[in-house]
Amino acid sequence: MRIENSFIPVRGVGETTERRLWENGVTHWDEFDGSVVGSTLADRIETFIDEGRTHLERGDVSVFAEALPAASRWRCYENVSDETCFLDIETTGLSAETNHVTTVSLHQGGETKTFVKERDLTGDRLARELEDSALLVTFNGQRFDVPFLETCFDVTIDVPHVDLMYPCKKIGLDGGLKTIEQELGIDRDMPDISGRDAVRLWHEYERGDDGALETLIEYNRADTANLEPLMEIVADRLHERVFEAALADE
Template sequence: MLKYTFQHVPSVGEKLEKHLWRNGILQWEDYLNSYEKIKLPYNIHRNMEIFLNKSIDALNNNDVLFFERFLPAKELWRIYSEFMNNCVFLDIETAGKNGRQDFISTISMYNGKNIKTYVKGINLDAFPRDIEKYSLIITYNGKLFDIPFILHTFKHLHLKSAHIDLRPILQRLHLKGGLKAIEKIVGIRRPKFLRKIDGYHAILLWEKYQKGDSRALDGLILYNQEDASNLHFLMHYAYNKLIALFPLPTEKLPLPQKPQLIKVDPSVYFEIRNPHHR
């Protein structure tokens, strides 16, 4: 979809982009090779000439930040198919119940092949090094929660990745609410023992782990890994729904299968949900 995109060019909005498509200017090279087919004001034509050549160079050099810088935020999803081979789906869990005293307990990252979880007190310090490998980060509500929390925790981390937040993209498709509710609507099914577990229970799992129960850490990691890995399906689902809205010869992405996640003892979830059960 990115090569069909013109809205990152200054002075080109949704209306002009559609006008270009209707007149057979579908991709960047179409304009550069046949711009005489459509008459534009000189300043817009000059912007097109400059930015489309820059776009070709940026794509050839895997410069995803160029597109993040100039694309409207609501259209950033268009970069996904070109950069998905170097992207990561990310989700954090936090612990603490005192607002500013909250801290990251775990971070899970899934690159479409392998999933890795970073745990406070074990390997969390390795996260800044590993996140730098990726040119694109995908989250759900990450602009407001995950990324600010990460930058607050790792004060010397300077992210050089573009960031797609799925929350506003899914809202555009009339999918609103929490991540779990949206998963259910689109057909993602979590294990039965996880379906009533939420962020509050994640805090309880961390506290239980801190008291010496290793099952609780595994339970927290699985919850975190479910959140991160399910973003992969949601990104492909949203991308396919959005490209279907355009009269363009774009190809749908295959809906991914869920990866193998950590094995857990499900009884730990029952215990945190029923603390007084004997």
Template sequence: MKAYLDIETSSDGRITVVGMYRPSKDLKQLVLPNITSQEILDFLNDAEAIVTYNGDRFDLPVIYKHLGLDLMGCFKSLDLMYDCWEHNLYGGLKKVEKKLGIHRDLPDMNGYDAVKLWSKYETRSDRKALEVLLKYNEEDVLNLCILEELLKAKKVED
């Protein structure tokens, strides 16, 4: 069983949201200050692999740096960015999603917007900003499943 993971960070590099999805456990989002190694490991327990987009270079090293949790050492990592490159699909997750027709409710939002939303939440206790940030993270995480399926289908076509 695979687990899908995406993080959001603040302007100073702190992890603000960890979104994780497993079909058998549904979606779980941890929000600062409630992000702990134990919470992540409890959710990922017995997963065969962690699926990310650019996670080998960003999400997983940031988790290691801030929490001391070596997910690449504990689990097989499947970074879909490299699979995309094999099919000449370059750019960030949102750009690839557009090319493949993957739907988003928040199509114009990006990582910088996520940082600004966190700042609004943290400095002004803006609950709406947090809700939008969590929706953005949810789409990042759940769209990894769709992207993975489309890439599998492309391999069959090739």
């Protein structure tokens, strides 16, 4: 599903009105003629479409991400999948005020990069890596990863953000990332490690165990790279549930 199939970012259009548009054949911006809704709302939708095309021509999905509910921001993904950055962090604890970020992995365009505390992990480096990304995808990053990074590195991460935890819940996928991966059959080629293990591995590395850091990096990279197939599965399932289901009822 693409943004051009969406109308709920428009003020005054909820899921019921959007579904009514789809059921009446208005499944894409190109098909909107104002006949299904009242004149005031029609004018608002036409303005949204005109301005929306300009944003999409620039590859900018921020206005749509801001207007969509958190559980519906997955709709932005197909438009900018090639410019999407998947991100995951490891830390020494749960509080950004008293703990530190140890590793950050970014996965984009089939490549995964990992940055390590006291090596190459800085706020400037993160900002440079994210500046060309059209969309950021995390799991629980809205509450944890992004604010943790912003606090620890005094940066502002304003890339449009899809936190997969919310659309996962919408299709009945609860629990942590690894639990959901197992349910969906997404494999990872490494031993089962928990967040608590990640803290332990960092402290072992600080005591001189370089192998512990290698394991921690491998774990962080797996978390990050596996967000991409999860995003694809979630987007496909929600497309079927939200969009194709409405068309089947026409």
